[in-house]
Amino acid sequence: MPELPEVETVKNGLNVLLKGRVIDSIKYDTPKSFLCSTEEVEQYLVGAGVIGVKRRAKLLLINLDNGYSLVIHLKMTGQLVYRGTTNFGAGHPSRSLVGQLPDKSTRVIFTFRDHSRLFFNDQRKFGWIKLERTSSLAERVYKKFGPEPLARDFTLADFKKRLLLRPHSGIKAVLLDQSIVSGIGNIYSDESLWVAKIHPLTKVDRLNDLKLSRLYKGIRVVLNEAIDQGGSTDRNYVDALGRKGGYLNFARVFRREGQSCPRCGSKIIKLKVASRGTHICARCQKLVA
Template sequence: MPELPEVETVRRTLLPLIKGKTIKKVVLWYPKIVENPPEEFIAALKGEQIETIDREAKFLEFRLSNHLTLVSHLRMEGKYRLTVPQEAKDKHDHVEFIFTDGTALRYNDVRKFGRMQLVATGSEKSSTGIGKLGPDALTPGFTAAGFVRALAKKHKNIKNTLLDQTVVSGLGNIYVDEVLWRAKIHPLSLADKIPVSRVKKLHKQIQEILQEAISLGGTTVHSYLDANGHAGGFQAKLQVYGHSGEECPRCGHKFAKIKVNGRGTTFCPHCQKEYL
């Protein structure tokens, strides 16, 4: 699943390709991608101009004229690419936005899990899944003090706590494994038992790793590509995710892999301390 760095990279690469373009027509090959009634979605977008693209955690927000916002979640394998309407349809192309300049934006999704929802600008938190999120990990709202207070109220393991998006939003399986390794915290540690000093270290590592990943265009482990069709580069920097059975570069002990709430979790049982 694209996590915060991948979604931010898509935003940055897609914006210069479509900013200022006006939608002439929308084609829904798979209407279930859209949360709105299909006919209303198509009619409302005709004539809309794309002003900018914002991001909230793993959600893209296409800001349109007339105070409308298209909220898009890529889920597991969603991708956007700029093309022309005449290009043959790929079997995994599900939505097409045809622009007045003769180009087209296509949404491709192998698993069809991604979702789009057209809402009034300003209503995103009340009408979409954005309203359930904790602070975005790279915004000023994600403070060390607030993070300490939030974890003190969570009597469950830190891996699940970071994945549930209510304490901090934007992290997925890859980056949670990485930040816990860097902060030397065992994934099964109870969130409310982790010392304040260690929580502050974790807070710092979350922000540093996400920024590092963005600088390298995200992480491509399976199928992630940016809007230009380029893979990310941070996978070469991963220290723990995907390295089960290998030696920990910090202490030399072998990484272990377990399941935490069904998610594969790699960690070092020697240098990642468990707080219970």
């Protein structure tokens, strides 16, 4: 489930791997996965060179040298895997989740002038790729998301102000709302709430300064740890070279129902909150009415 750390990891990989490469051709099957017309492909994509790759919220932005950008959302099962001309086989088997490409989940194939390729795989077809003018990204793409939680200028005061836009909602639902703070999904909301010792159903206006401060710090610590681990691989996620992420080996509560809380030893339980599987320590994370 690509969230901020996974998309950041893919972005870092692609930025190095794709920079300077020129698109030669594009193959795609489902129109739903690739929202560009054949005219757009011919006019704006074939012959375009990659300047760099960026991330905003959970979106990847591939900036091209002709004033256009590819905007990509991986949703739950999307993968972007690069294969150079010398590594057509899979990577090291223990870390790799993808073998020979294309495979049955491949939706789009970008071939570059040097014959290297970028594969967009997506088992569930929820992800998409579209084309935007780079100059309209700020207005059309950036604007609808809340601030980046890891931005240097994102302060505790900013965090409180954003959360208080939804004072009567449960905190987990608010953390998952991309217009409040961007990039947090199911895994890292559970992990951050455990760090901050907050029950996911706690209403925002019931959070005191101590809890808000712990949550603010917790989110930043957890997201940075996850980036260091190359993200979380639950089922499908891989980085730009097809490698799994390692964060779930270090997760405190996510997917650990029945195991012991690493802080107090009490059992981790699973609930449904905001219609998402939710993992908490019932002793550390008490609900404040």
